[in-house]
Amino acid sequence: MSITDIQVTDELVHGDDHHEEHHEQSFIFKYIFSTDHKTIAKQFLITGIFWAILGGGLSVIFRLQLGFPDMDMGFLQPFLGDWISNSGKLDPEFYLAMITMHGTIMVFFVLTAGLSGTFSNYLIPLQLGARDMASGFMNLLSYWFFFLSSVIMFISMFLSTGPASGGWTIYPPLSALPQAMSGSGMGMTLWLVSMVFFIASTLLGGINYITTVINLRTEGMTFRRMPLTIWAFFITAILGLLSFPVLVACVLLLVFDRSFGTSFYLSEIFIGGEALPNLGGSPILFQHLFWFLGHPEVYIVILPALGITSEVISTNSRKPIFGYTAMIGSILAIAFLSFIVWAHHMFITGMNPFLGSIFMFLTLIIAIPSAVKAFNYITTLWKGNLVFTPAMLFSIGLVSFFISGGLTGLFLGNAAIDINLHDTYFVVAHFHLVMGSAAFFGLLAGVYHWFPKMFGRMMDEKLGYIHFWLTFVGVYLVFFPLHYIGIAGFPRRYYSFTNFDAFSSFVDLNSFVTVAAIITFGAQFIFLFNFFYNIFIFRN
Amino acid sequence: MLNTIIILAAILILVILFAIFRVSSLVDVIKGDSSTKIPPSNGTQANLLLLFLMAGLVGGFYYSFGGLEDDFVLPVASKHGVITDTLFWWTMAITGVVFIVTHIFLFGFSWKYQHRKNQVAYFYPHNNKLEMIWTIIPAIVLAALVFTGWKAWMDITRESPEGSEVIEIMGYQYAWSVRYPGADKVLGDYDYLKIDATNQMGIDFSDRASFDDFIPREIHVPKGKPVRFNIRARDVIHSVYQPHFRLQMNAVPGMPTQFWFEPTKTTEEMRTETKNPDFQYELVCNKICGQGHFAMRYIIVVDELEDYKEWFKSQEPWLKQNADYLTEIPAKLREAASIVAGIENPGDLDAPNGLTISGSK
Numbered sequence: 001m002s003i004t005d006i007q008v009t010d011e012l013v014h015g016d017d018h019h020e021e022h023h024e025q026s027f028i029f030k031y032i033f034s035t036d037h038k039t040i041a042k043q044f045l046i047t048g049i050f051w052a053i054l055g056g057g058l059s060v061i062f063r064l065q066l067g068f069p070d071m072d073m074g075f076l077q078p079f080l081g082d083w084i085s086n087s088g089k090l091d092p093e094f095y096l097a098m099i100t101m102h103g104t105i106m107v108f109f110v111l112t113a114g115l116s117g118t119f120s121n122y123l124i125p126l127q128l129g130a131r132d133m134a135s136g137f138m139n140l141l142s143y144w145f146f147f148l149s150s151v152i153m154f155i156s157m158f159l160s161t162g163p164a165s166g167g168w169t170i171y172p173p174l175s176a177l178p179q180a181m182s183g184s185g186m187g188m189t190l191w192l193v194s195m196v197f198f199i200a201s202t203l204l205g206g207i208n209y210i211t212t213v214i215n216l217r218t219e220g221m222t223f224r225r226m227p228l229t230i231w232a233f234f235i236t237a238i239l240g241l242l243s244f245p246v247l248v249a250c251v252l253l254l255v256f257d258r259s260f261g262t263s264f265y266l267s268e269i270f271i272g273g274e275a276l277p278n279l280g281g282s283p284i285l286f287q288h289l290f291w292f293l294g295h296p297e298v299y300i301v302i303l304p305a306l307g308i309t310s311e312v313i314s315t316n317s318r319k320p321i322f323g324y325t326a327m328i329g330s331i332l333a334i335a336f337l338s339f340i341v342w343a344h345h346m347f348i349t350g351m352n353p354f355l356g357s358i359f360m361f362l363t364l365i366i367a368i369p370s371a372v373k374a375f376n377y378i379t380t381l382w383k384g385n386l387v388f389t390p391a392m393l394f395s396i397g398l399v400s401f402f403i404s405g406g407l408t409g410l411f412l413g414n415a416a417i418d419i420n421l422h423d424t425y426f427v428v429a430h431f432h433l434v435m436g437s438a439a440f441f442g443l444l445a446g447v448y449h450w451f452p453k454m455f456g457r458m459m460d461e462k463l464g465y466i467h468f469w470l471t472f473v474g475v476y477l478v479f480f481p482l483h484y485i486g487i488a489g490f491p492r493r494y495y496s497f498t499n500f501d502a503f504s505s506f507v508d509l510n511s512f513v514t515v516a517a518i519i520t521f522g523a524q525f526i527f528l529f530n531f532f533y534n535i536f537i538f539r540n
Numbered sequence: 541m542l543n544t545i546i547i548l549a550a551i552l553i554l555v556i557l558f559a560i561f562r563v564s565s566l567v568d569v570i571k572g573d574s575s576t577k578i579p580p581s582n583g584t585q586a587n588l589l590l591l592f593l594m595a596g597l598v599g600g601f602y603y604s605f606g607g608l609e610d611d612f613v614l615p616v617a618s619k620h621g622v623i624t625d626t627l628f629w630w631t632m633a634i635t636g637v638v639f640i641v642t643h644i645f646l647f648g649f650s651w652k653y654q655h656r657k658n659q660v661a662y663f664y665p666h667n668n669k670l671e672m673i674w675t676i677i678p679a680i681v682l683a684a685l686v687f688t689g690w691k692a693w694m695d696i697t698r699e700s701p702e703g704s705e706v707i708e709i710m711g712y713q714y715a716w717s718v719r720y721p722g723a724d725k726v727l728g729d730y731d732y733l734k735i736d737a738t739n740q741m742g743i744d745f746s747d748r749a750s751f752d753d754f755i756p757r758e759i760h761v762p763k764g765k766p767v768r769f770n771i772r773a774r775d776v777i778h779s780v781y782q783p784h785f786r787l788q789m790n791a792v793p794g795m796p797t798q799f800w801f802e803p804t805k806t807t808e809e810m811r812t813e814t815k816n817p818d819f820q821y822e823l824v825c826n827k828i829c830g831q832g833h834f835a836m837r838y839i840i841v842v843d844e845l846e847d848y849k850e851w852f853k854s855q856e857p858w859l860k861q862n863a864d865y866l867t868e869i870p871a872k873l874r875e876a877a878s879i880v881a882g883i884e885n886p887g888d889l890d891a892p893n894g895l896t897i898s899g900s901k
Binding site: 093166173267282320323350353357364371377379384386387388407408411417505519 | 546549550553554557558561562578579581582585586588589592596600603611612613614621623624627628631632634635638639642643645646647649650653654655656659660661662663664665666667670671674675678679682685686689690692693694696697698712713732733735737742771774775776777779781783786787788789790792793794795797816818819820822824825826827828829830831832833834835837
């Protein structure tokens with residue numbers, strides 16, 4: 001199949017020809033094992049939505065625990081079973097499992113596969129004037145590897161020992177030793193297996209996107225004329241291609257340590273009443289390998305969202321994006337720099353302080369291209385003729401989050417300030433704004449903007465506005481206060497704060513954040529209703 | 541009760557928003573404005589964006605300067621903490637200005653250039669001068685931040701000064717253990733293979749410096765003297781974090797780390813300053829380490845130098861408290877160990893390893 005799908009560059013294709021490319025196909029090959037980029041994009045989108053509901057739902061449950069530590073959670077027993085004790089208390093280990101799954105799901109399954117997978121697949125051929133992706137078969141494999149990975153990750157949540165619970169960064173030795181916590185047993189194994197399939201999916205997709213962009217542009221579509229969305233997807237794919245293999249290496253070494261008695265990450269450990277024989281490994285090695293992916297991953301998440309925003313803002317301002325060349329330049333600069341800043345996640349891990357100072361320097365440089373992007377978006381609005389469709393509002397919201405979250409990066413990137421802020425709620429607030437919410441808004445803006453193209457229907461605008469305002473205000477109400485408690489030294493990943501005098505004074509604020517989080521999560525169902533109702537039921 | 545209120549509030553907000561959009565679209569219909577593809581509530585959206593800006597600014601200012609700030613900004617109690625706090629507030633000032641100005645432009649432009657009849661967008665694809673300006677100005681500001689931050693960082697992470705108090709902290713699931721060097725001011729070796737139910741920290745008594753080491757129940761440090769923490773972990777990664785000292789360093793198994801600082805306020809002084817008679821410096825674990833992660837509390841007491849010296853002297857060597865452990869020490873070192881540790885009646889010093897010796901403290 002792959003051979004027949006490859007197009008030649010100089011073949012002129014019109015945008016409307018996309019529907020009738022394949023011959024008669026059975027239902028299974030048309031809708032399930034499809035090689036059509038539009039169908040695959042929808043598959044990614046629907047799977048991403050499924051994960052987003054799950055990931056968001058988990059966050060509501062653990063926010064309840066944080067906001068109302070004395071609450072009787074017995075009503076969750078039908079869903080969570082033994083993880084809720086008979087006195088209605090959430091199990092502390094399951095709390096950690098939930099934050100781990102929330103992070104994994106949101107970062108990888110929703111904002112990497114759901115966002116890139118959907119819009120790279122959908123838009124690259126359409127905006128380039130190609131008939132389909134370079135290899136439809138690889139595209140199919142990419143989705144089904146993702147699906148397989150999703151199934152494995154989903155199954156891991158139903159283990160009696162719980163899913164992986166060591167945080168989405170799975171630092172060993174915690175993740176390497178089943179003695180350390182029950183989630184590091186089978187749950188962690190499934191996490192690792194799932195992640196290997198996920199990486200395979202990302203690589204297959206990435207190679208496909210890159211090949212398509214380089215080879216299948218229609219006549220006259222030079223790189224200097226390519227839409228910024230495609231530039232963003234193109235660079236994202238390159239980032240993924242270069243960084244995800246490092247995660248494979250990182251994960252495989254962890255598998256060796258877990259199963260075959262090697263000592264890549266383990267040394268001088270006494271746990272569960274016995275001294276382990278492992279000597280000479282270093283947990284810091286894992287962190288270097290992990291963040292070598294982990295940092296570019298942040299840009300893998302946010303660049304496509306920025307690309308979508310470029311298109312949406314430009315369209316709805318009725319003028320071209322300001323500084324097209326500078327925008328491409330800043331994407332390239334961000335992409336390049338993202339590979340040499342990873343150790344700013346590790347300032348206080350005991351890494352050589354001199355390395356810390358170099359990474360601080362490189363990290364703060366990345367603020368310059370980011371600032372250029374933000375300024376260019378604002379200038380695009382200047383003297384425009386602005387039409388506030390829901391997509392436009394979400395894009396403006398994205399720019400706002402990108403600025404708010406980006407600025408707090410200047411605190412965390414500064415090693416001296418990071419000493420006190422590292423791993424506190426300040427970090428939580430920072431990345432939830434700049435990559436979490438901003439990328440989510442990019443995804444939503446894309447869906448609202450291209451929904452008519454994707455499904456041939458319109459979404460209801462009023463519901464879109466309500467969805468936007470509840471979400472936009474809600475996100476700020478959730479994450480803005482978290483900066484404050486972060487400055488006060490609240491550590492993240494804490495099951496409860498009642499054990500410390502210093503932290504017990506913020507109960508009210510935590511309750512407020514929880515209420516805001518529930519409302520924000522609830523608002524997403526307006527979107528879901530709007531989305532599915534208009535696809536399946538409403539016919540205009 | 542609270543749940544009901546939340547649900548009611550959510551429903552109310554929904555209804556209000558829906559009503560607003562409904563009214564605005566009806567108004568537009570009456571005006572006969574719905575012929576274009578412009579959303580009927582376009583103006584409402586623009587106004588809401590402006591409203592959000594103003595409400596956000598007012599709310600943010602009130603929340604930041606309305607008297608609550610004392611709760612969030614912990615009083616600093618270490619020398620380097622003053623420097624990092626200064627950096628923090630300078631960064632806050634710079635980013636605060638950028639934050640407010642960019643948001644005024646973002647939402648202000650959104651409101652000002654909302655679609656109007658016969659309004660034409662101004663073709664403005666690029667302006668190299670403008671772009672140069674907003675590349676170079678952030679670069680200069682960042683250079684200043686990098687330079688000051690780098691100086692502070694190198695200063696904080698340099699080797700601890702001569703004569704620092706050296707204290708060893710070990711994290712394990714889910715508590716901390718602390719060892720002081722004892723009268724000889726030298727910490728003995730440790731070996732993770734020597735860890736057992738008694739010798740929790742794996743102190744290696746083949747090193748003579750270990751004999752007088754003591755393990756107290758809480759950390760005491762002197763005010764006005766550099767203190768160096770030698771940090772290690774027994775099982776998984778932990779992190780030694782104390783927000784008042786602006787102190788944080790991971791505890792990594794197999795890789796000793798360190799952090800030094802100089803306390804500037806005693807616990808008593810902090811009690812007066814915070815008006816909290818029960819104030820304690822609390823040591824926090826700040827790296828996910830398992831289900832008890834949230835409960836790894838340990839007290840640090842900052843004393844005046846005199847009190848600290850007295851406390852230090854009053855501590856008994858670990859070996860004295862656990863005299864039975866003498867049998868685990870190589871036979872030729874037992875006598876020296878019992879003398880240094882001050883064990884008065886050490887019993888049979890030649891007993892084979894593992895036998896209990898009578899007599900202890």
